[in-house]
Amino acid sequence: MDVETLLGELRKPETLTLLGRALEPHLKDGARTLVYPMPYADAIGHLAPEPHYLASLYGPEYDRIVLLTPPRAVSTMKRPLYDLLARDFGMAETQHVPLLLLRDLDRGIVQMGPFDLCLVHTHKFYRAYTQHRAARKPLVHLRLDDEMRAAGERWLASIGLEQGSPYVTLHMREEGYAHDAGSAPYGKLRTVDPANSRPAVDWLVEAGYTVFRLGGEKSEPFTHPSGKVIDLPHDPRAEDFLDIYLMATCSFSLNCQSGPEALARAFGRPSVNTNLLPTVMSHHLGSDIFLFKPLYRGDSTTPLSYEEQLSCMLPNRLVSGPLPDQDWYAEHGFRAEDCSADDLLAAVQEMHALLGDGPAPDDAANARFVVMSKSYEDQIRDNEIARFQGNDVYAYAHNMGTLSAAWAGLNPWFLA
Template sequence: LGLFPYSGYVKRKFHTSLLDLYIERQDIPRMLVLVDEVTSDDSEMPNFEWYASIHHLAGDTARESDLVQRQQRQYDLSIKSKGIDRLGIRVFDSSVFRPIGHTALLDVYVKAHKLGIIQCNQLVLLGGKENFANPALVEYFDQYVSRVVGDDPCRELRKFLNPIEERLSVVKCGPGGSEVLKLSQFVSKVNIEWEASGQKCLLRLSDMHRKEGYKILKSMGIPDDGWFCGLHVREGKDFLRDVRDADIQTYKLAIEEIRRRGGWIIRLGNSQMTRLSMDHVIDLPYTIYNSDWFNVFVFAEGKFLVGTGSGPLAVPHCFGKGLAISNWGPLRETACTSDDILLPKHYYLRSENRMLTPEERFSERFGYLESRSALRNLGIEVLDNSPEELRELVIEMFNKLDKHSTAEHSMCPIQSEFNDLALSSGIYPSRIASVYRGLPVR
């Protein structure tokens, strides 16, 4: 009898352990069956959003939407009973916004607030800067958000404000949160309206960081008149998101193109990433110069960032810098601006011996999938960008920065098709790399 009050907790722990086992075995069908069993009724389930993300990553957007809506109903009841809907605040918890890419999303929320896309009196961040992966980036947002620090105050506020904390599944917009958007749709809407308003980027590198950053560049061997590009290639071990990963060795031609033009490459990441031994290439995590503020310096001062689908891609936008986005998978998950060029991976349909069309790539069935296993179960082989494609992407990015003619870009039928499909999906109409569209870039 003494165990009875904890039966729900014990059951959840058991299901979590079993789910971890299925994830380790990469057994997607059993994962989905277990998630459906756990969420079969409307009892209060603290991990609803996490379970919804499992369906999202497996491509079952209908079940994902159902779980998100059920959790939101629970939150709405709690919000009404506590009366916290009248506070007029948007709350960002460090437990959710700790990763650098999530922290950088504050840029989008601040812009949305300024544009009136989200309506509130104040943006509130829970957690000291030490609770975030990049404390220096958090400090850059202090001019726009209020921050509550201290373990005890944050712990108590989390209990009270949990129902209105921002999450990464959907965002409530408009009067009274009447419009509910997926995160990628929200980011796209904000980027489109921000550019239309003609406003500039929110963040500027501090004078101190700029001065100290260039001192470090000199210590690294980069001359006073030298320049660099950032590079981040995801090498993860999460099979539910492994479409985001790429082989750093395939980027050597792109790196050589930057070097040929006189540039240096500063590679961002962690100490588990594969080392590169190339002239003019600095593997930052393996140096004494790796720090939170110097990472921000690289994002803000590099000509552009060559990257894959990972959190660091969100940071250069905060400082108005562009991205050469490579090896991208789910087209409904893009979050681009007019400063970027997007080079997607290729999806090969084995049964019909062809590549998926843009329309198929934007469909509900394929548009969100980030797992090679899930795509393989649908008969799709994911083909990474070739070294030659990656080099062409970099060449086109330089041409764009040099403001070379891009008339063929805007007139290309495939680009027009991408634009139409993106806008109809609520996604920013990204510029698609010419090499993906079969156009010359030189």
């Protein structure tokens, strides 16, 4: 919906009436309230990180933050997370599409009587969070409530997992998955081959971890001979809230560039972020390590180095939010391959050592990566198009997470 149409809708008395009705239960006299429209709240990649970002950015300034969302009852909504958020946020529901899209007006924070309306475009909202992180300002993570924590502990006990036993969550975005028909093209580059995670899973089991594979009901079964690998999408003991609980309490998450990774970040849990494509909005936590998909151009059998990727401005080739533009990659002859089984195994072993207070890995690769990222940010900071789009700040230039030293050692072409 274009800006002029949205402005016309906002000027209609009936639109303002609908907004007032949705917000009325969540407004309190004298309380400073910020309202943030979330048109894609039924996607976990928005419902998990954006409240965490909002609370980190604006929590100190406001008494209350209200999320304006599609109805909780929509079939794709992650209801356990929605209900958990309702403890700390106002959750105002509406089916009126123009109201949900109001942030596309990109007018900043607008005072509207008893509340402020956050009309900040998605890219610029994420940009503000990048700057917040770059300034090393405090983060406000999501928290489990006592009820969900107790239910999770009971469930773990019911499957025989002793309290305090370590466990890892595993998520792999599969070929053919799409949140909806419109989002299908955005996921093609981000799919991974589940087979490449098997050596890492084998090693985790040997090291004493239980591994919980997360996914949707249409996920391909992930079979493993050990009872310590639990394929939740196909386990009759699974309950709907478990991916929330397990992501919030795991030792770490082994994941890829897909919505569920945001759950671990929102709850402040470490991740091994694998199979990444470079984007300006890569918001890793300080405890994360990350590794990239090899990228090729044309018929070349040699992967593009990081310097070559930056020369093509790949971190700025985005669609909605921090999603790589599949069409642009295809049009310009780029193709991606999955991280290898050896890559994933080495990164998992690296994270295990980091959590166990083992020797710190050599930081030389990450230091070079950050220097190159800062040089790239210097270029896009003066780029008018990037600035207009809100894509002129590069997260990797600000030490968010750490490039996996093990992966960099296995893939010397990247920083060559």
